[in-house]
Amino acid sequence: MNNDWLEYIYNNLHKESYLWARQCCLYNDDHANEVMQLAYLKLLEGKAKYTHKATLKTWFFSVIRFTAIDYLKGLTTHLSIDVEELVSENTHEEDTHDYIKTLNQLPERQYQVLLLVFYHNLKLHEVAEVLAISIGSVRTHYDRGKKKLKTLLAKEMVL
Amino acid sequence: MNNEDEIIEEFFQKMKEEDDRLIAFPLPLKRATQNWTPYAVAASILVLLVVNFMLSKTEPANANIIHISFEEQTVIETQSLLTNTSIEDWESPTQSLIADF
Numbered sequence: 001m002n003n004d005w006l007e008y009i010y011n012n013l014h015k016e017s018y019l020w021a022r023q024c025c026l027y028n029d030d031h032a033n034e035v036m037q038l039a040y041l042k043l044l045e046g047k048a049k050y051t052h053k054a055t056l057k058t059w060f061f062s063v064i065r066f067t068a069i070d071y072l073k074g075l076t077t078h079l080s081i082d083v084e085e086l087v088s089e090n091t092h093e094e095d096t097h098d099y100i101k102t103l104n105q106l107p108e109r110q111y112q113v114l115l116l117v118f119y120h121n122l123k124l125h126e127v128a129e130v131l132a133i134s135i136g137s138v139r140t141h142y143d144r145g146k147k148k149l150k151t152l153l154a155k156e157m158v159l
Numbered sequence: 160m161n162n163e164d165e166i167i168e169e170f171f172q173k174m175k176e177e178d179d180r181l182i183a184f185p186l187p188l189k190r191a192t193q194n195w196t197p198y199a200v201a202a203s204i205l206v207l208l209v210v211n212f213m214l215s216k217t218e219p220a221n222a223n224i225i226h227i228s229f230e231e232q233t234v235i236e237t238q239s240l241l242t243n244t245s246i247e248d249w250e251s252p253t254q255s256l257i258a259d260f
Contacts, residue, residue, distance in 0.1 A: 019178060099174045118164075118171040146167055153166055 005050055006043055013057055016120060020061050023115055024068035027100050031071065039067045054129045058122065061130045102152055110145030113138055 009017070018036055025031035039060070042048040048063045050056060103111045109131070116127045124142060128135045 099170070099177065102170075114167070114171075118167055119175060146164065149167055149170070150163075153170060 005056060006040075008056060009043070009060055013060060016057070017060055017064055020115075020120060021064045021068060023112075023119075024065050025072065031068075031075075035064060035068045035071050038071060039064050042067065055126065058126045058129045061116070061120070061122075062132065065130060098156075102149070102156065105152055106145055106148055107141075109133075109137075109141045110148065113141040114145045114149060117142065 017039075018032060021035045021039070022029065022032035025035055039048075042063060050059050053059075054062075103115070106114070112131060113127055116122045116130060117124065122130065124138050125135055127142075128138045131138070
């Protein structure tokens with residue numbers, strides 16, 4: 001692992017990477033911490049290698065996403081924890097709960113695409129690389145996600 | 160992005176601000192790395208000094224060896240002589256007195 005990449009990620013991308021890890025871990029801080037440690041360990045051990053096919057941020061986001069998937073799968077499998085239990089652990093402040101509650105009403109792919117585009121400022125082709133799906137699928141999830149989110153937000157405003 | 164996305168942009172912008180306020184960003188554990196080179200160099204020098212000191216110690220002098228020291232311009236000389244004396248060759252110091260009478 002090139003230490004320059006690790007230094008760059010640590011100094012410039014850590015905050016945003018942690019936020020993405022948290023979003024991948026259903027907004028659980030403890031799980032996000034663990035996923036970040038595991039992701040950095042993969043880099044240090046050379047298990048994840050940057051091949052320059054994508055930007056460093058896109059590449060590291062995909063590493064985090066796959067690490068989170070494996071980590072959560074391990075939790076639900078070995079510890080017999082339901083995914084719903086993981087979500088219910090995250091009721092912190094009421095303010096944050098509203099955003100999370102709103103996004104949780106979207107299908108997973110749609111809110112992931114919207115998060116990566118609007119929250120993390122990625123382009124659609126970069127989202128495709130992070131989620132390892134086709135650009136066509138990204139556009140579909142993007143359009144449907146925006147439409148549904150607008151509907152949800154309009155309902156909340158009315159209420 | 161068009162105006163229709165403004166409501167979505169505003170939603171995520173507020174979400175970001177909320178995250179900034181509420182979330183402490185834990186830094187990853189940094190591996191403690193230390194440059195051991197100076198310590199290795201110092202240890203090597205120390206070993207060399209010790210070895211040099213041990214090799215330079217003088218051994219006790221041999222008593223049969225002539226020691227010449229120029230300190231205070233004195234010469235100390237030690238010499239051992241071995242002589243062989245035969246009884247047959249021994250001559251009484253009074254021998255000449257007996258023969259004469």
